[in-house]
Amino acid sequence: MNIAICDDERQIREQIREMVKRRMPDCVTGEFATGEELLEDFSSWDILFLDIQLGGMDGIGTAKELRRREADVVLIFITALPDYVFDAFDVSAFHYLLKPVSEGKLADVLERAVGDVRQRDQAHTKKLLIRTRNRNVTMYEKDIYYIESQRRKVGIHTIKEVMEIYATMNEMEERLGDSFFRCHRGYLVNLAYIAEYGSDFIQLCTGETIYMSKEKYSDFVKVYMHYLRKGGVSCV
Numbered sequence: 001m002n003i004a005i006c007d008d009e010r011q012i013r014e015q016i017r018e019m020v021k022r023r024m025p026d027c028v029t030g031e032f033a034t035g036e037e038l039l040e041d042f043s044s045w046d047i048l049f050l051d052i053q054l055g056g057m058d059g060i061g062t063a064k065e066l067r068r069r070e071a072d073v074v075l076i077f078i079t080a081l082p083d084y085v086f087d088a089f090d091v092s093a094f095h096y097l098l099k100p101v102s103e104g105k106l107a108d109v110l111e112r113a114v115g116d117v118r119q120r121d122q123a124h125t126k127k128l129l130i131r132t133r134n135r136n137v138t139m140y141e142k143d144i145y146y147i148e149s150q151r152r153k154v155g156i157h158t159i160k161e162v163m164e165i166y167a168t169m170n171e172m173e174e175r176l177g178d179s180f181f182r183c184h185r186g187y188l189v190n191l192a193y194i195a196e197y198g199s200d201f202i203q204l205c206t207g208e209t210i211y212m213s214k215e216k217y218s219d220f221v222k223v224y225m226h227y228l229r230k231g232g233v234s235c236v
Contacts, residue, residue, distance in 0.1 A: 001024060001026075001027040001028070001046050001047070001114060001117065002027070002028045002029075002030070002043065002044060002045050002046045002047075003020055003024070003027050003028070003029050003030075003045065003046065003047045003048075003049070004029070004030045004031070004032065004038065004043075004045040004047070004048045004049070004073075005017055005020075005029065005030070005031050005032070005048075005049045006031075006032040006033075006034075006035065006037075006038045006048065006049070006050045006051060006054070006059070006062070007033070007049070007050075007051040007054075007078060008033050008034060008051060008054050008055050009051075010033070012051070012078070012099070012101070013031045013033075015101065016049050016078075016101060016106070017029050017031065019101070019103050019106050019107070020106075020110065023107055023110060023111075024110075024114075030043060030045065034054060034055065034056050034057070035050075035054050035056060035057035035058065035059065035061065035062030035065075036056055036057055038050075038062060039057075039062065039065055039066070045073050046073065046074065046117045047073065047074045047076065047110070047113050047114070047117065048066075048073045048074070048075050048076065049076050049078055049097075050062065050063060050075060050076070050077055050078065051077075051078045051079070052077050052078070052079040052081070053079065053080065053081065059077060059078075059079075060091065063075055063077075063091035063093070064091055066091075067091050067092065072120070074094045074113045074116055074117055074120075075091065075092065075093045075094055076093070076094055076095050076096065076097060076109060076113060077093050077095075077096040077097070078096070078097050078099060078101065079096060079097075079098060079099065080098070080099040082098060092228045094109075094112075094113055094116065095109045095112070095113070097109060126140065126141045126142075126177060127139065127140055127141070128140075128141060128144075128175065128176075130156065130163060130165055131165065132163060132164070132165050137163065139158060141176060141177060141179070141180075141190075142179075142190075142192065143158050143159045143160070144156060144157070144158050144176075144180075144190055145157045145158065145159070145189075145190055145193050145204055145206060145208070146187060146188060146189045146190060146193075146204065146208075146210060147169070147172050147176075147180075147187070147188040148186060148187055148210070149169050149185065149186035149187070150164065152166060153165060153166055153167070154167050154168070154169060154172055156172075157208075169182070169185065169186070169188060172188055173188055176188065178227075179191050179192060179227065181220055181223050181224070182216070183202055183210065183211070183212045183213065183216050183220055184210065184211045184212060184213045184216065185213065186211065187202075187210045187211060189202055189204070189210060191223070191224055191227045193205050193206065194224065197212065197220070197224075198212070199212065199214060199217050200212050200213075200214060200217075
């Protein structure tokens, strides 16, 4: 597990590192004093403790840039001012810790963050076997943008191609995981690729727009907000 700490106070960085190491002695840690320093480092971090009130680029701006790069990191904000916490929802923050950081609270949040990382890793490696008339194709769930009903067939829109197979939307919904939502009787969307939505549409980061049933809207918002709070990363 790779864990980064970004705070402009060295004492805070050292304190959090020691707390983390007491619970996860085998983890790899990295420390950064500024958001710019963190962004210049291209290491892959599983969990990031990020101070909101940084000098220079603040924590919210740093987090937005990480999300723009599609950094799949579980983000935990550190702040002395609770009012800033509401901005954390814009960058899919997993949780926040108030200064002075309580070791008991950090331990609880860290345990849940580690569980989220492991769950996400499993989801990212989950594969589907797709059988067409001429070939059998194995693909990762994460590579599917959305699925579209086409009468007796479904169209599977992926990062490489659109595949047509004989199946029903109900069958595909059962096969796919919690990161997919049935937003319309004819569409099943991967929540990770949503860029914008309204009461009757969802726009993907590919630029494509799919329909949203008005009766599905309320359930969709609940599911999508839960997905973001768990650290799900959208493409924006």
